[in-house]
Amino acid sequence: MPDSGGLSIEVDGLRLRYGTTEVLHGVSFQVRRGEVLALLGPNGAGKTSTIEILEGFRMRSAGRVDVLGVDPALGTEHWRARMGIVLQSWRDHPKWRVRELLAFQGSLYAPYSTPVIRRPWDVDDLLAAVGLAEQADRPIKVLSGGQRRRLDVAIGLVGRPELVFLDEPTTGLDPKARRDFHALVRRIRDEFEATVLITTHDLDEAEKLADRIIILAEGGIVADGTPSQLTRQIAGHDEVSWVHGGARQVRHVADSTAFARGLFARDGNSIRELEIRRATLEDAYLALVRNAEQAAAHPAEVAPEPDGASR
Template sequence: MDSCEPGAVSVRGLRMRYGRAEVLRGVKLTIPRGEVFCLLGPNGAGKTTMIEILEGHRMRSGGEVRVLGSDPQRPGPGWRARIGIVLQSWRDHGQWRVGELLSYVACHYPAPHDPAGLLELVGLTAQRDHEVADLSGGQRRRLDVALGVIGRPELLFLDEPTAGFDPVARRQFHNLLTQLSVTEGITILLTTHDLAEAERLAHRIGILVQGRLITTGTPAELAALTGAGTEVRWVEAGRQRRELVEDPSVLLRELQDRFAGAVPELQVRRASLEDTYLDLIGR
């Protein structure tokens, strides 16, 4: 594979075996720079193994992998400083003060973010002098992201970033990730079991099942694959009516003409990513 090939992540024929068990079976994937890509799949699908290979923390059994142009098994000088990793849980250094910890980590990078500016970006300026152990779950997660991006990474790995968050903290965290993607141009590779989160954040989604990447695409493209369409419900002649259509605009015009105005109890529901995911997994 050519090291000059564009894309933050390029994978061809990736395989991983543990004894007789084949965990990854010829995975092929390209993630362009600047994209937010979400990897979905049931437990045991191989997501964690694949991410660890891309991060350079696990040796693969076969295939070709390039992350930011380098093979993670044999990265060149400075490669690791170009990636950021936010683990699902991290509980070390609880007695460090937030500002001190961020400044200490920043010292290990050639051109880090200004710690004070980064604390402002992630909404932790008021907690600068607090001990890490005293932060709330949402504040701790924002600190995790700050630590992950302090070195100005080109690629950020996020594992279950909002597990256990309340709705307000989850929305704030999503806004932060969107801001990082847009203003910093960071490529983000996200794994999550929260399908609403994947639908909100990801430009594209890949579904891994039994070690195979069965499909990739935008949420709309995945819905088209399953033929899930859009559900239209209304009440007519005292009865609940329902139709599943690919393009609801035609049916809605017909209903408005039929009722000469407002359609009783009209509901239009596009197939969610959860509908699409369960349909694809079921196949």
Template sequence: MNQNPSGPVIQTHQLTRTFTRHGRPVEAVRGLDLQVADGELVAFLGPNGAGKSTTLRMLTTLIAPTSGTAEVAGHDVVREQAAVRRAIGYVGQGNAAGHQQRGRDEVVSQARAHGMRRAEANARADELLAAFDLTEHARRPVSTLSGGQRRRLDVAIGLVHRPRLMFLDEPSTGLDPQNRVNLQEQVVRLNRELGTTVVLTTHYLEEADAIADRVIVIDHGLVIADDTATRLKAGLGDLVSLGFTDEDDARAAAERAARLAGATVERSGRDVAVRVAHGRDLAASLVTDLAASGVTVARIEVAGATLDDVFLDLTGRSLRESNEHQTHDQTHDQAHEQTHDEQTEKDGVAA
């Protein structure tokens, strides 16, 4: 547990991870300064290859930073790896349980590995399986469980030793929408009811928006935004879309909308898009004002900003498109880094 309960449960300073590709250094994470308070539910959001998983792997002691420092639960991730691991739970992108083993047996084995006596391990397994709605599936081979059931089992295994802090690396990837929502509900309950600090990575915009107290947007190894989802979206403003019957009216409307404080206006033919804070409240008065000057609005739509809009505003590209069109270089970099790290750990040399 944290030796300084009043301090942050995670604290990093200029945390950096560099690896080599084609003889040149590539920074997967660049100078991360981060503080996470006890009890927060924090989501790292960004496209594939942005540095989210690399950050978690450093914080969970799976790989060493190239430079900078990080403390987790009051312990240095390089000098006090065993203490960090005792304080955390970690669910990676792969399945934690053996495919041919029974789910309950896997939970019991993990509990025993953490030093629990047999009776305590059995009781803890039953408690966790019930908490994650897995009791009726407890004696089935893991390979026969659905994707959602297997991910819930992974989380249960990660919670065996009652960690203060849980790391989840893209926990919903590959799940259908129903199982994704179910797992999200379990994560929220873990945080709200049990008080566990949760840090997760995701590239699902809706997931970060729905469950996280705080969203950290990362791209090309850099943190480009860090706030609540509500404030990130509010800072961008609502999108007011206006349609007109002719271009002259659209041109006049664009000129009028441009007078709104802080507004960003784009016109395309007979359509005008206005991005402005509190656009939902301003839309009616804008339409009334245009009508008074003889300009009739044929169509109006008002939409709140999304996290994808925030990412687009910050980077000039869509987060959805970035995820759908992951580049070959990103895939190659991740594979190269993982292979390098695994070989380094095997050789017993710090990366």
């Protein structure tokens, strides 16, 4: 469970402009230590810009940002050594074997060891943790896509990071490799005790992995909460449909279970073909993005979200 005693990331009033175009406007959020946060949003929403600012690779236009107690714009090499970054695409190293490359990457972190955190991780222990022990002496060029992605994660973890950034981590993976990777992310949080920030377009992935989800659209945060909170607060009511007297009936209700019980208590044996479609995270996401896009195009025509829908 996340450690409520401290924060890994604090962002307040973050803004980013390219000329006259404002990419991010007033973004504010926090990430607790040990938390898995998923950052969702359509292309152009500002996800990549936000992550690059947090990593110290892009300068912000305004606002306050604190990552592991440091302003990323002033981050030193020692500060960077406390983070692990797993990019969406990888660079092949055809002449290296798995253990050799990981050992070399780990050696770069050795100067940044502290009395509290010993860097790097033991290579063989790390290979076992990510499921690559049997591939340790194989050339990288012969690894499968799933194995290559595990190696990417091992490289990101070899410095024993306190904070891990995963950018579209399962792009191109088959279903089994994707499932295995999800299990690996849980281990990063639970066994490696790291904070994890994931960017993804996969709503199912976010729902399975994240303690909390932030949805960005049109350069701002339109929702922030657990997957279940977003589904309940934003997606709205469940859809209940049934046949009664030969006609199909449809209702949208807050509590589909209670509604169905009342329906059967009232009409009992005459109810046929009862179906319940519960609100999903996808419903919430699509509604939020659509509302944000409409608000940007026609600000006077879009009603505000209900209280508690976003913050």
